[in-house]
Amino acid sequence: MVIYKSIIEIIIKNMNTIVYLKRVLPILVLLSVDIIFSQQDPQYTQYMYNTMSVNPAYAGSNGHTVITALGRTQWVGLDGAPDSQTLSYDTVLGYTGVGLGINLTNDRIGPSNEIYLDANISYTVRTSDDGNLAFGLKLGGRHLSIDWSKGTALQQERIFEGTVSRFLPTIGAGIYYYESNWYVGVAIPNFLRTEHYDDTIATSTSGFGDVAEERLHFFGILGYVFDLSETLKFKPAALAKVVNGAPISVDLSANFLFNNKFAAGLAWRWDDSISALLGFQATENFNIGFAYDLTTSNYSNYNSGTYELMLRWDIFRQRIMKSPRFF
Numbered sequence: 001m002v003i004y005k006s007i008i009e010i011i012i013k014n015m016n017t018i019v020y021l022k023r024v025l026p027i028l029v030l031l032s033v034d035i036i037f038s039q040q041d042p043q044y045t046q047y048m049y050n051t052m053s054v055n056p057a058y059a060g061s062n063g064h065t066v067i068t069a070l071g072r073t074q075w076v077g078l079d080g081a082p083d084s085q086t087l088s089y090d091t092v093l094g095y096t097g098v099g100l101g102i103n104l105t106n107d108r109i110g111p112s113n114e115i116y117l118d119a120n121i122s123y124t125v126r127t128s129d130d131g132n133l134a135f136g137l138k139l140g141g142r143h144l145s146i147d148w149s150k151g152t153a154l155q156q157e158r159i160f161e162g163t164v165s166r167f168l169p170t171i172g173a174g175i176y177y178y179e180s181n182w183y184v185g186v187a188i189p190n191f192l193r194t195e196h197y198d199d200t201i202a203t204s205t206s207g208f209g210d211v212a213e214e215r216l217h218f219f220g221i222l223g224y225v226f227d228l229s230e231t232l233k234f235k236p237a238a239l240a241k242v243v244n245g246a247p248i249s250v251d252l253s254a255n256f257l258f259n260n261k262f263a264a265g266l267a268w269r270w271d272d273s274i275s276a277l278l279g280f281q282a283t284e285n286f287n288i289g290f291a292y293d294l295t296t297s298n299y300s301n302y303n304s305g306t307y308e309l310m311l312r313w314d315i316f317r318q319r320i321m322k323s324p325r326f327f
Helices: 003-011 023-029 298-302
Strands: 063-075 083-092 097-108 112-126 131-148 163-178 182-188 217-224 232-243 250-259 261-269 275-279 287-294 306-315
Touching: 097 131, 112 163, 250 275, 261 287
Parallel strands: none
Antiparallel strands: 063 083, 063 306, 083 097, 097 112, 112 131, 131 163, 163 182, 182 217, 217 232, 232 250, 250 261, 261 275, 275 287, 287 306
């Protein structure tokens, strides 16, 4: 989302020029207030099925190989709205306590496209018979591209000429503690505060230069699984996202698991949306998840909601199926 913060700042500084982006104007107008104070990384309602994308220390914590595909189409009906896809691979390296994970993410919004590729490695220490403390490191990068040909300016500005292409390195870290029925973790997805624009790119005919710096993010996760009966589990969970200079963002969810087969729940994102979540263990190793977000802010007048689809393959080393840990 950082790219739109930069675009909006530039437009605000050049109010004497009337600019119209035929495919981007609606999203700029709607997001102009919110994105200046919003998260910069892609967000998912079903993050709990790919927790490694939130905290690198989660890698390997399942004790077996997991492949997850997650797609999110946000604000359907609004041209230029965010559209994100993630593919991840997560495994444990024998009994060494070392976990390994790969995340590949494609994030599009308006004329910008960002591709993330991250490698996650974790090391887990047993603190008790049921306790595990994991330390994680994330290394990778992202490629940012902007294609201004997707918009048309009535009065040409230098900022809207040509395309932008830039590589941004990523170094992150996290700590994750978990037992059989609860977990807690904190992470910083990227320590590097790289610049998305420089004076050459951001200088307009009005003489303004602008620099958009990647802001430091802090993620916190917490969850607990209650065994209500032999066939019913209940898991409340929370995800907090804090960005330097922006209000805190909180996701709260409550999910039920029936017979280790069917999952259903609700989620609420502070000042943004409410969501319905459904899941189904289709086979021993294959799980399907679906989420629908209903926008609760003023943007609800301009879209018909947000959809997510999750596909997850649990590749067990043992032939005997284990009871799902539900996180």
